[in-house]
Amino acid sequence: MKARVHVMLKTGVLDPQGEAVRHALGSLGFEGVNGVRQGKVIELDLAEGTTEAQVTEMCEKLLANTVIESYSVEMS
Amino acid sequence: MKARVHVMLKTGVLDPQGEAVRHALGSLGFEGVNGVRQGKVIELDLAEGTTEAQVTEMCEKLLANTVIESYSVEMS
Helix, strand or coil, X not given: CEEEXXXXXCCCCCCHHHHHHHHHXXXXXXXXXXXXXXXXXXXXXXXXXXXXXXXXXXXXXXXXXXXXXXXXXXXX | CEEEEEEEECCCCCXXXXXXXXXXXXXXXXXXXXXXXXXXXXXXXXXXXXXXXXXXXXXXXXXXXXXXXXXXXXXX
16 A cells, blocks of 8 residues: 655745745746645555554654644555 | 645655655654655635636646646635
8 A cells, every 4th residue: 555745844934945936937938936845755555454543653653743844645 | 715725646656755854753763654755735816707727737837747747726
């Protein structure tokens, strides 16, 4: 089974990578880009029977820095 | 309007970050993690009327390195 975890900086936390992308898009002539936030996506290939609770624990312990990052888990 | 772009390394391209996460999860006692791939997610806040074709162009020109990365665009 597969799980996909999204890790994004929390709202209000400065995102220099996202800002850099926004500026670069402007320089390339793309108009109307009001904001960019960049995060991580982690795709896990898991043994059958792994629960969403276990993936959440992985996020809490390793995948996300919960002080500044939020995460969401999708199982499939 | 919002767009979300996922950028992942293509299948077959070595993903050292993903491998590091896999090892770290094993060290923390999580069993049954067969594989991990790490990619980027970019959330764009766009002016109304921006088309998916324009976002695809952003991916081709800046957001993804299409030699080694694949991308997908979701508009919302």
